[in-house]
Amino acid sequence: MATHKKPGNWRPRTQAVRGGQMRTPFQETAEALFMTSGYAYESPEEPEARFKGEAEGFTYTRYGNPTVAMFEQRMAALEGAPCARATATGMAAVSSVFLAALRQGDHVVAGKAMFGACRYVIEDILGRFGISSTLVDGTDVEAWQRAVQPTTKMFFLETPANPTLAICDLKAVAAVAEGCGARLIVDNAFASPALQRPMEFGAHIVVHSSTKYIDGQGRAMGGVILCHDDFLRDHLQIYLRNTGPSISPFTAWLHMKSLETLALRMRAHCENAEIIADFLASQKNVRRVLYPFRDDHPQHALARSQMDGGGGVVTFEVEGGKEGAFSVENAVKLIDVSNNLGDTKSLMTHPATTTHQRLSPEARAELGVSDGMLRISVGLEDPADLCEDLAQALARSGARHAR
Numbered sequence: 490m491a492t493h494k495k496p497g498n499w500r501p502r503t504q505a506v507r508g509g510q511m512r513t514p515f516q517e518t519a520e521a522l523f524m525t526s527g528y529a530y531e532s533p534e535e536p537e538a539r540f541k542g543e544a545e546g547f548t549y550t551r552y553g554n555p556t557v558a559m560f561e562q563r564m565a566a567l568e569g570a571p572c573a574r575a576t577a578t579g580m581a582a583v584s585s586v587f588l589a590a591l592r593q594g595d596h597v598v599a600g601k602a603m604f605g606a607c608r609y610v611i612e613d614i615l616g617r618f619g620i621s622s623t624l625v626d627g628t629d630v631e632a633w634q635r636a637v638q639p640t641t642k643m644f645f646l647e648t649p650a651n652p653t654l655a656i657c658d659l660k661a662v663a664a665v666a667e668g669c670g671a672r673l674i675v676d677n678a679f680a681s682p683a684l685q686r687p688m689e690f691g692a693h694i695v696v697h698s699s700t701k702y703i704d705g706q707g708r709a710m711g712g713v714i715l716c717h718d719d720f721l722r723d724h725l726q727i728y729l730r731n732t733g734p735s736i737s738p739f740t741a742w743l744h745m746k747s748l749e750t751l752a753l754r755m756r757a758h759c760e761n762a763e764i765i766a767d768f769l770a771s772q773k774n775v776r777r778v779l780y781p782f783r784d785d786h787p788q789h790a791l792a793r794s795q796m797d798g799g800g801g802v803v804t805f806e807v808e809g810g811k812e813g814a815f816s817v818e819n820a821v822k823l824i825d826v827s828n829n830l831g832d833t834k835s836l837m838t839h840p841a842t843t844t845h846q847r848l849s850p851e852a853r854a855e856l857g858v859s860d861g862m863l864r865i866s867v868g869l870e871d872p873a874d875l876c877e878d879l880a881q882a883l884a885r886s887g888a889r890h891a892r
């Protein structure tokens with residue numbers, strides 16, 4: 490049977506490389522990929538005991554798989570969470586947390602600056618099942634308090650938020666949730682556990698799109714839910730087992746191996762992003778730059794108090810609205826036009842016509858998503874090449890404007 494090394498009090502860098510590893514009798518150094526749907530038993534008594542919950546062991550990969558279990562344990566170690574469950578996508582993680590625990594008549598409060606699909610789930614899908622919601626300005630702690638109703642069961646927020654990189658005060662919002670008996674769920678995809686661990690500030694549940702920085706190389710979709718024992722036992726376990734948003738063992742293996750270099754990659758993403766942000770701020774066609782660790786970010790002190798780095802995403806606004814932004818996207822030669830993020834390759838997107846297209850112009854204005862706004866997911870290329878590419882693109886689009 491598989492053997493586990495005792496995790497002891499390993500520090501995060503060690504956990505990232507060794508956390509959760511189970512070795513087979515072959516004593517392989519790299520984690521094994523168990524690409525199997527089922528498991529065979531020595532006798533009929535064995536599955537009987539496992540199905541009754543009286544014996545440990547795997548029965549079916551929708552329920553559990555050794556490779557998936559290794560990825561989950563490593564994620565739990567890095568987030569400082571008691572339990573983790575991996576899912577097929579980030580959205581499977583987000584929707585499962587809601588649908589596993591909420592029922593008709595319940596109420597959710599959410600920070601309105603969030604990933605578009607999360608907003609769709611909260612407003613449209615939950616709404617169809619009689620679960621109501623109030624969207625608030627997530628940066629305003631009193632707004633969370635004012636939105637609370639007797640039926641409020643969950644708070645949901647994303648920080649830094651897409652695409653404006655607004656920061657929510659994790660500790661303060663967690664205290665409001667605690668005060669009304671609601672669970673605070675934090676979408677930690679933009680920061681990753683290398684830069685931010687929301688449970689340290691009182692969050693009850695953390696969700697991830699491991700498609701982003703955890704994979705880090707733009708290859709495979711995945712998600713993770715981190716929670717406490719009671720949530721897993723009372724809500725999540727039975728929901729996941731029976732509805733089946735399971736991750737492929739192959740993706741779990743890929744994302745687990747990516748965790749080994751996550752801290753190194755995030756440090757490099759942050760270094761590059763800081764250089765790009767400073768460079769953009771010096772360009773005359775650029776109106777405004779948003780980056781959490783720049784002194785001109787309205788919440789930079791809060792960002793520094795809960796994050797270990799500003800992250801890999803830089804948002805900026807060019808002159809000329811949509812036309813100005815599109816001309817920059819048409820002129821970049823190295824940076825790709827793509828709405829994904831968290832890749833080694835630098836990617837640029839125009840939020841108003843892609844990720845935030847579904848929102849009304851008023852809703853976009855409320856979030857600060859302007860027509861001239863561009864978001865760069867800064868990759869791991871040489872930052873000098875990225876700055877040169879941006880300089881030529883801004884110069885060409887600027888020239889077009891002057892005409």
Ligand SMILES: *Cc1c(COP(=O)(O)O)cnc(C)c1O
Pocket residue numbers: 578579580581604606607647651676678679697698699700701710711712
């Ligand atoms: C990408 C993303 C999601 C959704 O994850 P998928 O893996 O695409 O399903 C949710 N939240 C945030 C902040 C994201 O960036």
